[in-house]
Amino acid sequence: MNTLSIVIPALNEASNLPTVMGSVPVAELAAAGWDTEVVVVDNASTDDTATVARELGARVVTQLERGYGNAYQAGFEAATGDVIATGDADCTYPFDALPDLLRTLVEQDVEFMTTDRLRRENRAAMKPSHFVANHALSTLSRTLFRNGLRDSQSGMWIFRSYIWHGLDVRSGGMAFSQEIKNAVSLAGYRFTEVPIEYRTRGGEVKLNALPDGMANLRQLFAHRFRKPAASATGAASDGAAALPVETAPAEPVPAGGVSLPKQTTRAKRYETA
Numbered sequence: 001m002n003t004l005s006i007v008i009p010a011l012n013e014a015s016n017l018p019t020v021m022g023s024v025p026v027a028e029l030a031a032a033g034w035d036t037e038v039v040v041v042d043n044a045s046t047d048d049t050a051t052v053a054r055e056l057g058a059r060v061v062t063q064l065e066r067g068y069g070n071a072y073q074a075g076f077e078a079a080t081g082d083v084i085a086t087g088d089a090d091c092t093y094p095f096d097a098l099p100d101l102l103r104t105l106v107e108q109d110v111e112f113m114t115t116d117r118l119r120r121e122n123r124a125a126m127k128p129s130h131f132v133a134n135h136a137l138s139t140l141s142r143t144l145f146r147n148g149l150r151d152s153q154s155g156m157w158i159f160r161s162y163i164w165h166g167l168d169v170r171s172g173g174m175a176f177s178q179e180i181k182n183a184v185s186l187a188g189y190r191f192t193e194v195p196i197e198y199r200t201r202g203g204e205v206k207l208n209a210l211p212d213g214m215a216n217l218r219q220l221f222a223h224r225f226r227k228p229a230a231s232a233t234g235a236a237s238d239g240a241a242a243l244p245v246e247t248a249p250a251e252p253v254p255a256g257g258v259s260l261p262k263q264t265t266r267a268k269r270y271e272t273a
Contacts, residue, residue: 001035004102005081005161006095008058009041009071013089014048016202020087021056023095032099040089041075043067049089069169069176076164085158091202092125093156104194105158112159112184112191116151117198125198133213137220141178144224147185149193152178153216156196163189168229174212175219182223 006024010017021038029036040053041061050060063074076084083102087093105113118138123131134153141152155177167183169176184191 001030002033002083003081004029004034004036004083004085004098005079006036006038006085006087006098007041007072007075007079008038008087008089009043009063009068009075010045010049010053010089011043011066011071012045012047012049013203014045014052016089016091017049017052017056017058019091019202020089020095021053021058023091025096025099028099029102032102034083034102037079037081039075039079041071041078043071065172067172067176068174069171069179070173072176072180073169073172076161079161082161083158084161084164085156087156092199094197094199097196098158101158101194101196104192108192109190110192111163111189112181113157114149114151114181114191114193115154115156115196116149116193117154117196118151119195119198122198125200129209133209137178137213137216140217141182141220144220145182145185147182147191149181149185151193152181154196157181159184163187170229171219173215175216178216179219179223182220186228 008020013020017040024036024038026036038058039061040049040058041063042050042053043063044066050062053060059078061074061078063071072086083105085095085098085101087095101113101115117126118131118134126134134151138150138152141147142149157180163184166187166189167180168187169179169183171179181191
């Protein structure tokens with residue numbers, strides 16, 4: 001069987017977790033050849049997030065340092081699957097679409113697949129101001145990194161777990177989402193983008209629109225012009241030729257080399273249970 005880790009960061013999402021966990025099609029994934037674990041990263045919640053997650057069968061990682069990126073870094077280090085899939089604990093991302101998304105990952109032979117929420121049919125699930133801001137940040141990201149991605153802020157990705165150790169990703173907050181995509185394209189991994197359904201959020205909104213948007217804006221420029229970390233070894237470091245990847249129905253997205261990266265050591269500030 002192939003192995004899949006679904007990593008879900010959660011901050012005070014106890015009320016949403018039953019719906020989120022119930023949407024993970026474990027039986028369908030098993031029938032398609034995927035042995036699945038769900039890793040919920042409790043990001044210093046003050047409610048029963050960790051207890052509820054365990055009761056629903058998830059493995060819980062506790063990340064005491066709050067922040068979207070901090071939570072994902074802890075979850076990725078704890079994940080055991082050959083492939084990692086992500087999504088938020090707020091009912092917005094379609095975990096029930098994972099069988100089809102994984103099929104695309106395999107059939108297109110890509111190493112990283114991100115998703116596009118910024119479709120006309122999804123507008124009702126997002127505040128108009130957030131919809132405009134996401135488009136603006138995505139346009140700037142495409143301009144700076146020239147990777148063709150339509151939605152730089154989407155939080156649902158499916159990728160081969162080995163590539164995490166070849167990326168230079170530093171953001172501890174919301175900018176992690178755009179940074180991991182841009183780091184993938186800079187490192188030369190084969191990547192693609194596919195459209196998904198985006199759903200109405202359940203519970204309390206955690207996004208601080210103006211401060212988070214400004215932080216993302218600063219991060220885009222800082223990332224584009226910073227020097228690569230010496231410890232981050234990307235797939236293109238050996239000069240491998242770029243391999244084209246077809247994306248459907250989105251525009252073609254450029255792809256890079258295929259060599260496996262060396263592993264690096266990252267500080268661990270979390271515990272598992």
